[in-house]
Amino acid sequence: MSSTFNLSRRSLLAGTMALGASGTVPALAAPGAAPAPFVLGNVLLETGYDWQGDEVVGTRTARASLLIEQGRIARIIATGDALPPGVPVRDGGGLLLLPSFRDMHIHLDKTFYGGPWVAPRARKNGIAGQIARERTLLPQMLPTLQDRAGLLVALLQRNGTTFARSQCNVDPVVGTQHVELLRQTLDGCAATFGHEIVAFPQHGFLSAHLEPIMRQAMAAGATHVGGIDPTTIDGGMERSIDTMLQIAVDTHKSVDIHLHEPGATGIAAIRRIADAVDHTPTLRDRVTISHAFSLMSLADADVANLADRMANLGMAIASAVPFGGQIMPIPTLLRHGVRVYTGTDSVIDHWSVFGSGDVLEKAKLACQIYGWGDELAISQSLKLATGGPTPLNAKGAQVWPMPGDPADMVLIPASCSAEAVARTPARRAVFYRGTLVAGSLAG
Template structure:
């Protein structure tokens, strides 16, 4: 008997998703991964015939092009051992791989994604209109997440396949910790990601979606840290958790006590969001061990203050080595990413909800985020588009702001992407296909031919 979507209840749809397992939607990513010829851990190979960026072409003060040159890259033990001339002979006993003249770029990092509660990898679940805002979605999770638990690892794995096919080799995943599922998501996701450690790097944020203090989650959050989470999460301390000082202080205290990082969801706009940011910064100032370990995700309240106030706040965040993870929302008001970058704040991006009950429009492609940033902020020339690559890579670009070659260098991790493009700007603007993706020298998507 065939059941139409109109005959299925939400419970029925989810039951069907659990029963069916892998979806046809995952097929392109799986096909790309199936072709991969992994390089054994600890092996050496010479990647010949690759294109590297070497500098900018200038007319006066303007960048009007990007210079490139062919080279060979020697990989040993998962790291770049040397950059050699294009025709350099291979060290004795070293296998030679052919880069087919493609441009070599640093691989990408998705710094805000929810791998644990995705529908991706299962049958299509018809999206419903939201009811009750964020709180309504949280109530839905109380019945939804337990039903999805049996296939969490499978679905997360399919989503990782998608990320890899798009050039991403590292993700920081938000992972639910709540009164209903406790730490089960953290435990299952860690197991799934640990099993792929040769091909994908990760961090896990224990994310108290239902509230931190208001849901009495402090003991559970500590248990999540012990179970392998790398970061303490948080959520809108004033509008959702019911008390900014208590919520922020509890989150920061767990991080200090357990020597973990912090990554808080801050959706709330206006003064309350800014107050939370400043209280977090105050704690980092008092606790030097937290410097370089605190990320503000979304931070929509930054859109509500003047450029002058934002510049002062950004300078303070930079001085404390605090970072911002933004999904670059497209709308009438935009995140002040240029001010953050200008003041030296590390700005990351992520694909957030790829396909779940929050949104079904995610692509799992952070290179799209770099292109979106160019469109939003008017980075429309060769220089601006080229430098926007840092949005996708989490920082590294082949050329620095002065046009000096800074990647790849000996000692860098062999986390690399080969694309059929003449330069970074073309790769971003045209979203060129990621033909070969490598993590620690292991080919995780596509295939490298032996030269």
């Protein structure tokens, strides 16, 4: 194995044992039936905003209990009302209850997380240079992929995330092995963690002659057909996009394309995808464009027009909320009804060593970038971490939790959503479908 990368299974498992000894890595529950009914008592729920004129000056809350049955919220019980007899009660400690989080763009298959430090290398020749490095790096990492992915899932859970859409390499070097191994890992923790897998042609789609392998990846368990910059990497925008979408139609799968390329070529790709969705009803509400940096090059009016069309077609954006000389127009996209997801993208890998695996930090970063500094704006930014749900809508009506909602929840020591985003406190207890998957309850 190369001296620049030495993540052996022995060293990885030693690191895992050390983490486990400190009590910071919860064991993943075995797949099985939903937990027995219980009452999650003494939790804080948001009930509305306090207004002065048209300004929100505070968030109202009340203590309540929740009856959890078959992995869902069956009933919300006001303080003082009778609890269902014979059902065990678990104390929420008076903590704020929020929807758990969804990481909608992460690479679980390529992380170094859980292993020894791997010295980051200076990038040479941009994305192409990183891809060239993968040709030798990924085969070295293959024996420990499942261990590393499992450790990263546990980190996400501790951070309050109970669902991830993972990009997963499909390329001439590893073929569909990453998809197969990651699917086995995620299927093994299906009772504690939800997931989707994108077959991601990192090295190119048509340029790497991957169409047959991509189709094999769909059969191997991928839920989404991925893509990569069709002009700058794949060398043929129309044919690259058309092939990607055709595979999705043929296999009845969704689409999530990496679109880093800026400017006119990126916008042309978005418009071609929109045209295809417009003419193919089965693709509506099933296409996500990850990154979409080219939107930063458009004038505000042009972004608004394109956002209207994307919203009408059910097209979504998945962003890691980057910042720099140009800023993604996320506020405009949201105003025009585009679903905007966020993800942590690279978590300690050869692309970036800085990822924390915490999407709540992404919501906070968005507030700082876009000047969302008041109670209402910060509160509503929580949707970036949850993938949509917030306890209150923008008018202050309580919309979560509701009977029938999945019991995907996180308990946080905060007084309201705005405080949770602004201060990103530790997540005390995390539930997926009613199962406690990280942290602990009072007492």
